[in-house]
Amino acid sequence: MKAIHQLNTFQNILLNYNKEEPLHRFLATYYRQNKQMGSRDRKIASRLVYNFYRLGNILSNLTLEERLIIAEFFANQQANSFLEHFKPQWNNKIELTLKNKIEIVKEEYPNFNLTDVFPFQDHLSNEIDAEEFYLSHFIQPDLYIRIKKGKQKNIMQCLASADIKYQVIDEQAIAFPNGTKLAQIIPDKGNYEIQDISSQKTGEAFKPDKWDKWWDCCAASGGKALMLLDQQPDIKLLVSDNRESILENLKHRFALAGVSNYQLKVLDLLQNQDQTLHHYEFDGIILDAPCTGSGTWGRTPEMITHFTPHKIKSYSELQFKIASNVVKYLKVGKPLIYITCSVFKEENEEQVANLCEKLNLEIEYQLLIKGYQAKADTLFLARLIKK
Numbered sequence: 488m489k490a491i492h493q494l495n496t497f498q499n500i501l502l503n504y505n506k507e508e509p510l511h512r513f514l515a516t517y518y519r520q521n522k523q524m525g526s527r528d529r530k531i532a533s534r535l536v537y538n539f540y541r542l543g544n545i546l547s548n549l550t551l552e553e554r555l556i557i558a559e560f561f562a563n564q565q566a567n568s569f570l571e572h573f574k575p576q577w578n579n580k581i582e583l584t585l586k587n588k589i590e591i592v593k594e595e596y597p598n599f600n601l602t603d604v605f606p607f608q609d610h611l612s613n614e615i616d617a618e619e620f621y622l623s624h625f626i627q628p629d630l631y632i633r634i635k636k637g638k639q640k641n642i643m644q645c646l647a648s649a650d651i652k653y654q655v656i657d658e659q660a661i662a663f664p665n666g667t668k669l670a671q672i673i674p675d676k677g678n679y680e681i682q683d684i685s686s687q688k689t690g691e692a693f694k695p696d697k698w699d700k701w702w703d704c705c706a707a708s709g710g711k712a713l714m715l716l717d718q719q720p721d722i723k724l725l726v727s728d729n730r731e732s733i734l735e736n737l738k739h740r741f742a743l744a745g746v747s748n749y750q751l752k753v754l755d756l757l758q759n760q761d762q763t764l765h766h767y768e769f770d771g772i773i774l775d776a777p778c779t780g781s782g783t784w785g786r787t788p789e790m791i792t793h794f795t796p797h798k799i800k801s802y803s804e805l806q807f808k809i810a811s812n813v814v815k816y817l818k819v820g821k822p823l824i825y826i827t828c829s830v831f832k833e834e835n836e837e838q839v840a841n842l843c844e845k846l847n848l849e850i851e852y853q854l855l856i857k858g859y860q861a862k863a864d865t866l867f868l869a870r871l872i873k874k
């Protein structure tokens with residue numbers, strides 16, 4: 488009976504989800520309005536809905552129930568009561584590899600096509616191993632932290648006294664299973680930042696020198712800027728974004744991290760900013776550009792079915808306009824660090840070719856940070872030097 492009740496709740500959530508807000512926000516409201524649901528009910532309902540969206544457009548002609556059962560088979564590695572009720576023969580095989588599970592599903596549904604999990608394959612960056620990328624959609628990414636320099640010992644002590652799973656990735660990065668309640672385990676929030684491991688890897692391209700002038704021009708709440716300062720605190724830093732509200736978050740985050748020496752401006756970089764910036768010249772600019780976010784959809788799988796590909800073009804135009812408005816403040820011979828969390832070539836390598844052709848830049852290097860191989864986001868980075 489429980490499984491039937493869980494299925495009903497799942498169907499009710501899908502029916503009510505208006506798709507205009509992120510799923511996690513909708514679910515938070517839904518649970519507030521359905522107080523009869525205990526924490527276990529909420530956890531199972533979230534699991535079912537997220538796993539369902541992980542299917543993308545696979546077998547979209549089937550019923551919700553049939554598709555949910557397939558999604559549950561693919562996205563779990565441990566037997567569960569839901570699958571036991573609806574498909575016990577698959578529940579017994581839950582520990583098989585994804586490739587083996589796909590063969591089993593194909594026996595019953597010969598129309599199964601893995602490429603439907605991500606229906607925008609024509610746009611994928613060339614470096615992506617498509618099959619590996621598709622399969623990664625059934626695996627929930629981990630939660631990562633970046634430990635502030637010098638705070639490793641403190642964090643490791645907190646973790647040693649907590650009974651949780653974690654994996655040390657390198658000196659500054661630790662991975663946790665998604666959903667780990669870090670605030671309860673590491674009380675001092677100033678000692679670490681929640682930051683995906685691929686995002687942490689972009690920092691390797693910054694290479695700031697002492698007394699350099701840097702600009703994080705799409706700073707949002709300052710994840711990249713904090714990483715830059717952790718590498719070299721003795722720089723002159725300008726942070727900006729067009730959203731005042733997100734810069735308020737940045738101020739709060741910087742204060743927690745003990746950072747006070749920076750300049751902050753609300754700037755819309757679709758506009759010419761010469762009046763404000765005419766006397767500025769930078770030794771490095773980070774352009775962590777607004778993008779489709781398609782490299783992060785492992786965390787927001789609802790996007791796969793809600794995304795319309797015409798948005799790729801508008802993002803790539805936006806990126807180009809922002810880049811052309813910031814490059815003029817970069818010193819000759821210095822880097823523009825162009826970053827996206829996208830897997831689409833129009834926002835990545837094709838965009839970089841366009842920037843180099845039209846904005847007097849040359850590629851020092853570019854790379855796709857393949858988070859899909861590592862339970863993480865996939866990001867693109869190019870270090871472009873002004874000629």
Ligand SMILES: C[S@@+](CC[C@H](N)C(=O)[O-])C[C@H]1O[C@@H](n2cnc3c(N)ncnc32)[C@H](O)[C@@H]1O
Pocket residue numbers: 704705706707708709710711712727728729730733754755756757775776777778809
């Ligand atoms: C990918 S996010 C940046 C994330 C951030 N660097 C971090 O590490 O947390 C892109 C940011 O670009 C900003 N943005 C979008 N359009 C903009 C514009 N026209 N001018 C300036 N910033 C813009 C968005 O508000 C968003 O915060």
